Amino acid sequence: MSKPLDRLTLLESFVRISDRGSISAAARDLGLSQASASRQLKELETRLGTQLIRRTTHSLALTQSGQALLRDARELLAGWENLQERHSEGDQAVRGPLKVVAPVALGQLQLADIALDFQLRYPQISLTWELEDQPIRFAEVGCDCWIKVGPVPDDTLIVRELGRVERMLVASPGLVGARSFAKPDEVAGLPFAALTAFEGARIPLTSSRGRRHELKPRVAIATNNIFALQRAALKGVGVAVLPRWFVQKDLDEGRLLDLLPKWRAARLTINAAFLPARRQPQRLSLFLAALARGVESIPGIE
Template structure:
């Protein structure tokens, strides 16, 4: 085995340990013994003359040097894989691993069917489908792409918009019996509100179909960072909420929820997909992104964009 391959193997093992969260879990993933994986980590630390991971009986965490190496190792391994793929273009079958991070509700209700179809079409791809509503550290997570509703805080990534989400003020009909049905945006301030963090707080802008914008401040009865919890609390009658049509299409059709002000809408949010810049995209990733660009605009309440431009942020937050 050559020295260069030895180095790549050590980096691959290091990344696997970081992803798995423990040496024993990484050993199982790699089909190696735990002592063998420990020796590889020790050899890598010896080569870099630095402790990369802190190991205790119950926990494992990256040191500062380890976190820096992890990001560089992921990039190096991606580039090596891209180089292999570039010189093996004669093989048409898509292979390899693909890791995608996606919002929980969107990933469960709509995009999971897309993923399952993709898996059927490409059975040699090992796909990791991670549901996560919170912001991630892209390099540390080690994903290939991150589907996000709203702005992507990591300015170093390439961000491609996929569609815009229609959002509206909704509530149960039973709530009208207590507070009355609102006829104007100002009437919303008479109803309690279930708010989704970080998009809704004490002040909610609403725009009329003709362009006029007003801001309302209904009393907040409950806040949560999970959109499914907002939906459930709204269906339970806790208050009005600003929700996307894609999440409540069935409830609107069944009149379990009512669009309170059909001519007024909350600010649209963009569904986008983020990936790393400066790399040759593996064909499996590009194929998956191509499917997303077709599928996402077909989701109820998601408006296709007139143009889809790849946005490169050239500054850091």
């Protein structure tokens, strides 16, 4: 009879092949030859009496049985890691893989340093830091934590709010000249650049006194990328709704203007989502705590 560790090894290989979508890539990660990784997959399929992965010339795809096993395999491996943590001492207990998916701009410009400092603090952690603005399928991606700006469209996950993003109407001096604006109606005739993930041709605003107004501007350009939106605002293509943390330097140096200082666009929530579990792996709990502390220090995020 095979030892339990052998079974865990087979499951670990299967999960890595599923995550990487390639036997050769998984083999490199695991320090195996491609032939060894293939044999482990075949042995697991033989033991379970079912095909887990369909192989084609150019790709791999999980069968229905493979998709079901992937969820169970992750839980079993997480349980083994929790057991190791409970019976280890000090920082040596904080080890293993940690995969985080974060939004592109926030993850690149603000959150990356939090993640890197965390990895330096716990060098036994193998960190994967992926940037993605589009919704993900959590189980298929195989991540431990999904940082999402806006609502998390997956009610199977635990969602923890990290902060709320202050957003404002900004424009270049070249677009508005020496004009100043006090009311939303006064900017309605200007061209706008819209971030399609959050605003289109309707922009709800709230004043510092709690009054509400909905702008319906002419959209000169729409994009799903915040860097392109910033460029459009800087070049004077249109007014844009952008988060303070992203444009604070442009505001300080006069490249962009806070068009309506007493009005703000709807705040967006920054959320951290993760799978429910009887006991979270220590590395995930520690990362979530470090993330919460780091977000607190970002200007323009409450």
